[in-house]
Amino acid sequence: MNSLNRLTEKANQQAIDRIQSSRVYLTELSQAKDKTSFFDGYSLMHSGPPVEWENMTTAMRNAVCGAIVYERWAESLSDAFDMAEKGLIRFGSDNENNAVGPMAGIVSPSMPVFVFENQVFGNKAYVTINEGLGKTLRFGANDESVINRLTWIENTLAPILKESLMLSGPIDITSIIAQGLQRGDECHNRNKASNNLFVNQIAPWMVRCNYSREDISQALTFMAGNDHFFLNLSMGNSKATMDTIHNIEYCSVVSCMSTNGYHLGIQVSGTGRQWFTAPSPYAKGNYFEGYDEADASTVMGDSYISEACGIGAFAMGAALGIGQFIGINTKQAQDYSLEMYDITISEHELFKIPTFDFKGTPLGIDIRKVISSGRLPVINTGIANKRPGVGQIGAGIVYPPIDCFRKAYEAYMAQSSCVSTEDKGALVT
Amino acid sequence: MNSLNRLTEKANQQAIDRIQSSRVYLTELSQAKDKTSFFDGYSLMHSGPPVEWENMTTAMRNAVCGAIVYERWAESLSDAFDMAEKGLIRFGSDNENNAVGPMAGIVSPSMPVFVFENQVFGNKAYVTINEGLGKTLRFGANDESVINRLTWIENTLAPILKESLMLSGPIDITSIIAQGLQRGDECHNRNKASNNLFVNQIAPWMVRCNYSREDISQALTFMAGNDHFFLNLSMGNSKATMDTIHNIEYCSVVSCMSTNGYHLGIQVSGTGRQWFTAPSPYAKGNYFEGYDEADASTVMGDSYISEACGIGAFAMGAALGIGQFIGINTKQAQDYSLEMYDITISEHELFKIPTFDFKGTPLGIDIRKVISSGRLPVINTGIANKRPGVGQIGAGIVYPPIDCFRKAYEAYMAQSSCVSTEDKGALVT
Structure with a gap:
């Protein structure tokens, strides 16, 4: 084993130890603007690596417009669209602000967020409340029913959950x-059970x-009738767990996978918060009655952190x-899971x-294993309609582009110059 | 195929059709005395085939004494014991009164019962409310905590559930x-999920x-914290389903399996409500900390109807x-289920x-398949302590005695005299 690989084995073990020992509790309900310094004026967070309005998918743009109306920054969806077109909205990535969100992952300042705490490492994560299946903001729907539901979540559901959590404890x-x-x-x-x-x-x-x-x-x-209500809680667990492994020097473990519909990005522990991106792919899926692949948007969402965390x-x-x-x-279903032992370095305890x-x-x-085997991490995913306002049209399977891993591997290899130049030729174990 | 077998195939198909098409709803909460004409004065129902006080296990006797105190027929457990010893209590079988109960299965007049209705066939079934795990009446515990819980169930839980069901509908x-x-x-x-x-x-x-x-x-x-709360609901489904197949002439399908700790009995559709019994066996099991096989009671309970109904x-x-x-x-776990395809005639839809x-x-x-293969139906079961007042000490696997099936098969074969005597020699397919 060469020097970099030796350092990597040790670093990876440290990453695994942190993941295995993490224990994430839901501790409180709060409002997004109270939990991140990102928000200032007209500002919204979204899923995936940073992306500007110009490059957003129709589904994400529709979610943005819905959020603008929900925040009452504009009275109509078309006014909201104009605001965004004029560059009046500042955008930021959920993942870069201790948050995650499914699909479009839009977080606006007034939205209630679940607060998660990794009780072993003390770090926190924030996730919005799941709206249900079908016609929802996260899938790019934004009509009155969607906005009304968001308002009900803010004014009724969230306060009840907030008080409940104060009574129940974490x-x-x-x-x-x-x-x-x-x-x-x-x-x-x-997430049914x-x-x-x-x-x-x-x-x-x-x-x-x-x-x-x-x-x-x-x-x-609402909660009992929405099988995916727990998805956002599961994502909070994955985020508060995986955020503990950023910046472990020489570590080749994927800390994050996420897509904004324009680009899918991964982060690797050893290279910190740097995104390695490639165009967002389409999912291969099962479509709801009346829809097919031609209707699908490219994949979106921060929920791919689930697979990085050993679930999904x-x-x-x-x-x-x-x-x-x-x-x-x-x-x-079994084979997909079995194949993943080839590119991972541990088993969840x-x-x-x-x-x-x-x-x-x-x-x-382990990005080294992905590169050497050519096997990509498998992800299951919801599928949004590419057209405005429809919402979810199916669910399926998707692989992140190999280019993300190639770029990450290059950056990982670049570290070897700091270790021992003569070993560079045989870095893959 | 001989005449009896031909008639049996047709009869069995009818039984399976009834089971497959059954749909059981929980419709209301009531009190045992309002739902069965059995109760009159000092009277209690129990699990398994009919059994008198003299032959009851210690666990069932303790449950009986607890029920007497709960009903305020006696002030103390020892007074209750004396009442039973003097023959002042009339006993009857749950199963013979449209009811089922787990373990000792004691049903007393004041106990609240879930009412189940098979909405396809219209028949009803009654089951008490599950008390939780551990120290409970059904496992032969009967101290103040047990009686207090039964009283709370009657006065608080049951009325809430009764009103809830009126609001929710079936x-x-x-x-x-x-x-x-x-x-x-x-x-x-x-029953967790x-x-x-x-x-x-x-x-x-x-x-x-x-x-x-x-x-x-x-x-x-209480309900969310008691994984077995649903057991009694599941039993209601099995009872209201299996009660639809009694007395289908020539049918060789088991309609009921049940044990009172003294005798385990089975019923077969074609021979109606006749019990075919043998001494209740012991389970082979996993014991809670501090207990072993020497502490175990013989198996008890009406819940074995679960396996007759294709679950458990x-x-x-x-x-x-x-x-x-x-x-x-x-x-x-998988093999136990797989083996049961050998002695059954259908797959649940x-x-x-x-x-x-x-x-x-x-x-x-199919009792014919049990006899010809020598393979017995497998049942999983709770295990009660044979000593007074302890409650559940483990759970395990048990097989009903082959003698039950031999006797049932003899009775089934006796029908052949009504069919065609010359075929008698080769009745097993």
């Missing part, structure tokens, strides 16, 4: 994911909140029921796959 | 079981009930996580096993 999200994987979830695109588990934990506290029974009942109905498509062997949602069969005899999920994507 | 229990099997449950000894699902469905209605928030919150905490141990391939609870590994590529669970135990 809720262990890592533990719910671990249990969810024993109950057919992979906690990216299948985990969501039920979360609702079971918080419901007794919601009842005690100082809000009307009607409001509490509606809040419970990496754990589909635990979630065979996801097959019909994303258009794969039982064997494929808490997240276990029952059908693999309770083997831990494949954990820690 | 809840589809068959559907929850079908979903539970996709989430790692087998709905006999593993199904229970969460049920709580998610009823919680929004509980909030609207005319009871204090404190009471509703405690009710939710027959569906353990869907519930690999049950392994550590009952002391088996992943392969065994709604209850699917993900790890078997969504094959339906083995359904319809």
Whole structure:
């Protein structure tokens, strides 16, 4: 083993130790503007690496316009569009501000956010509240029903959850994911059992909140009826976990994967917060009645951090029921997960796959292994319509472009100059 | 094929059609005495075939004494014991009164019961509310904490659930079981996800009930914190389903399996409500810390109707996580289910096993196949302490005695005299 590889093995072990020992709790409900210094005037955060209005997909642009109307910065969607066209909106990446968001991932200052704390390392993460399936802002829908729901979330659901969390104390999200994987979830695109588990934990506290029974009942109905409500909680766990491994020198473990629909970017621990990007791909998927591939937008979302954290498509062997949602069969679901052991360096100690005899999920994507094997991390994903205002039209499987990993590997290799030049020729183990 | 077998094939198909088309809803909460004409004065129902005080296990006797104190027929457990010894208590079998109960299965007149309706066939079934794990009446515990919990169930939990059900309307229990099997449950000894699902469905209605928030919150905490709360709902589904196949002439499908700790009995469709019994066996199991086989009671309970209905141990391939609870590994859990296809005649159309590529669970135990193969139906079960007042000490696997099936087969064969005597020599297909 050459010098860089030796340093990398040690660094990678440190990264894995941090991930394995992380324990993320949902600690409070707050408002986005109170939790990040990013917001100042007309400013919005989005999923993926930084992207400007000019390069945003139609779906993300529609989500931006919806958020502008929701914030009352403009009265109509067309006024909102004009504001953005004139460059009046400042944009920033969720991931660069301790946040993550599914699909378009738009976070506006007034939006309520779940606050997650990694109780081992002390770092925090922020995620908005999931709006449900179908016609939602994150999928680029922005009509009155979407804005009204966001307003209800802000004025009714969030305050109830805020008070409930004050009563209940922190809720262990890592533990719910671990249990969810024993109950057919992979906690990216299948969150059914985990969501039920979360609702079971918080419901007794919601009842005690100082809000009307009607409001509490509606809040419970919304949460219990939205299988993906837990997705945003799962993402908070992944973000607060993976944020602990940035900047471990020589570490070749992927710390983040994310896409804004224009570019998909990955980050690698050893190279810090640098994005390695390539054009966002399309998913291969299962489309809802009446839609097909021609309707699809390129993939969007910060939720791909799930796979970096050893869940999502990496754990589909635990979630065979996801097959019909994303258009794969039982064997494929298991094979997708099995293949990921080839490009990862550990097995999760808490997240276990029952059908693999309770083997831990494949954990820690090593860019060296991706490059040497040519095997890419598999991700499952929602699919948005490329046209305005429709929302989700399917779900499927996608691979990040190999170019992201090539660029990351080049940057990783560049570190070798600081180590020992003569070993450069044989860096891949 | 001889005449009896021909008639049996047709009869069995009819039985399977009834089971497959059954759809059981939880429709209301009531009190046991209002739902069965059995109760009159000092009278109690119990699990298994009929059994008198003299032959009851210590665990069942303790449950009886607890129920007597709960009903205030006696002031102390020793007075209760004396009442039973003097023959003042009339006993009857749950199963013979449209009811089922786990373990000792004691139903007393004041106990609240869930009312289930098979909405296809119109028949009803009654099951008490599950008390939780550990020290409970059904496991033969009967101290003050047990009686107090029963009283709280009667005075607080049941009225809340009663009103909730009036608000929510009937809840589809068959559907929850079908979903539970996709989430790692087998709905006999593993009910985690199904229970969460049920709580998610009823919680929004509980909030609207005319009871204090404190009471509703405690009710939710109790239900959400008791993984086996759903067991009694699952049993209601099995009972209201299997009660549709009694007395189909020549039918060789097992309609009921149940044990009172003294005798285990089975019923077969074609021979109606006749019990075929043999001494209750011991389970082979996984014991809680501090207990072992020497502490175990013989097996008890009406919940073995689960396996007759194609769930429980027959569906353990869907519930690999049950392994550590009952002391088996992943392969065994799958093998137990797989073996049951040998002695059943159909696959459940709604209850699917993900790890078997969504094959339906083995359904319809055919006593002819049991006799010809020598393979017995596998059942998973809770294990009670044989000593007074301890409660559950483990869980495991048990097989009903072959003698039950031999006797049933003899009775089945006796029907052949009504068919065609010359075929008698070759009745087993």
